[in-house]
Amino acid sequence: MALGKDYVTQECSIARALEIVGERWTLLVIRDALYGVRRYKDFLVHLGIPRAVLADRLHTLTAAGILEKRRYQESPPRDEYVVTARAIALWPTVRSLGLWGREHFSAAQLRYFRHADCGTELGPYGECPACATVVPVEDVLMEPGPGLDPDPADPVSRALLKPRRLLQPVLVDQV
Amino acid sequence: MALGKDYVTQECSIARALEIVGERWTLLVIRDALYGVRRYKDFLVHLGIPRAVLADRLHTLTAAGILEKRRYQESPPRDEYVVTARAIALWPTVRSLGLWGREHFSAAQLRYFRHADCGTELGPYGECPACATVVPVEDVLMEPGPGLDPDPADPVSRALLKPRRLLQPVLVDQV
DNA sequence: GGGGTTGGTTCAATGAACGAACCGATGCTG
DNA sequence: CAGCATCGGTTCGTTCATTGAACCAACCCC
Structure with missing residues (x-):
């Protein structure tokens, strides 16, 4: 999107939001970041x-304060992109x-999102119907559903098949 | 978006959704439709x-079942685009x-969204904190906030300055 | 020194968005 | 009835974004 950033004429916070996350691919990048993807190559594949x-x-996204670039090892120098509070708020x-x-x-149902503490599936607003609280993102457990390909080609998809909490860094299995 | 509909490789309902509403302008059209805009020219201006x-x-959007084209007068034949349940679900x-x-x-705060029945401002999930219920869209009252330009140029923005319920058709003041 | 990995940049081709012009059907005015 | 306006589009040349392939620099390991 953002051909000439034309939404500026709009007096609207939805338009403001879309100027930042409305471009092609951007929301999928944020989704992956919330799933725990952090590295350039992992996003890529x-x-x-x-x-x-x-x-x-x-x-x-880094300039907008939604991701943060962070060095996680020297030699060879490697950076990762981690989510900030702004991304979590999305x-x-x-x-x-x-x-x-x-x-x-x-x-079909592709993934389940559950409250990690009690295993109950999340309600439509990210709340736990059993505990009657809004579940913080780091306590959301993501599990594969029946509709998900059980043997995907790329290693990141494979890593995301295991039940895991959101935000938890993806560990790619090196073959 | 949708250059070659490339999200098809993604096994993800977020990607499915973005294939439809992720293109430039689309979500703003839906926003306007929920605000009560129905006519081609009103969207345009x-x-x-x-x-x-x-x-x-x-x-x-019509093909996706999110809007519905409906004739509202013969002679001259005029159609309007009205929201369906799918749009309301957004x-x-x-x-x-x-x-x-x-x-x-x-x-600044541009608009307030309140529960029409009691006047309480909506919570983050569209619920009424006072009534402890999810407010149906047609019972949401939209009011201008202090940050909104009190004298906008186009007639649709002017019509949207008055407090009004969502989904209620916009009536443009013909001068 | 050779080969591999990571995280990019560059570039030509393609596709989408933009904005101005045009158009058909109809109604309104004089 | 002629002339002009409105609504809801379509057409088209220009500009901008996306794509995919190639290239590249830094570093590691053998």
Whole structure:
């Protein structure tokens, strides 16, 4: 999106938000970041996004304070992109968008999101119906559903098959 | 978006959703539709969107069952685009996106959303804190906030200045 | 020194968005 | 009835973004 950043004419916080996360690929990058993806190459293979676009989006998101670039090892110098509070604050949006997509345009249940403390499936607003609280993102347990390909090609998808909490860094199995 | 519909490689209901509502302008069209905008020209002047793009988006949204084209007068034949249940189901997404935009990237409060029955401002999930219920979209009262330009140029923005319920058709003041 | 990995940048080709012009159907005015 | 306005588009040349392939620099290990 953002051809000339034309949404500026709009007096609306939805337009403000879309100027930042409304570009192609951006929300999928944020989804992956919330799932625990942190490294350039992992985004690349999981999303199938062109390299130049990924680099652009990571810079934009970093500049907007949604991701943070952080060195996790010297020699060879390697950086990772980790989520900030701003990205975490997008979880309800991402969640409700996914729910809408599943209800209206998806055949099978692809993933379950549960309250890690009690195992109850999350309600539509990210709350736990059993505990009657809004579940913090780091306490959301993501599990594969019956509709998910049990043997995907790329290693990131494979790592995301195991039940895991959100935000927890993805560990790619080196073969 | 949707250059070659590349999200198809993604096994994810968020990606499914973004294939439909992730294109430039689309979510703003849906926002306006939820606000009560129904006519081609009203979308045009309120969004400042190129005509060809608007026509394309309206067709796409109609084909996806999110809007419905309906004749509201013969002679001259005029159609309007009205929201369906699928569009209404996007309200929580639109709402949370707007909330995120306001909290992180907007200076002032532009609009208030209240429970029409009791006047209480909506909580983050579209619920009424006082009544402890999720407020149906048609019972959401939209009011201008202090940050909103009190004398906008286009007639649709002017019509949206008055307190009004969501989904209620916009009536443009003919001068 | 050779080969591999990571995290990019560059570039030509393609596709989408933009904005201005045009158009058909109809109604309104004089 | 002629002339002009409105609504809801379509057409088209220009500009901008995305794509995918190639290239590259830094570093590691053998």
